[in-house]
Amino acid sequence: MTFTIIMILCIAIVLGIAGAFWAAISKGYDYKHTIDPHPEDLAESDNKKPDR
Secondary structure, three states: OHHHHHHHHHHHHHHHHHHHHHHHHHHHHHOOOOOOOOHHHHHHHHHHOOOO
16 A cells, blocks of 8 residues: 555656656747847948948
8 A cells, every 4th residue: 555655656756757847848949049140240241231
């Protein structure tokens, strides 16, 4: 009887931890990552603009 309760408790803990990992990974994949433009690309685009 005690062994069964301990096994059920251990399985519940493992499933809870697996669920927490799944939630964190899903949230990470849903995050919109942005990249700042490279400074050299900005300088080149500024040089290409026509002067007025």
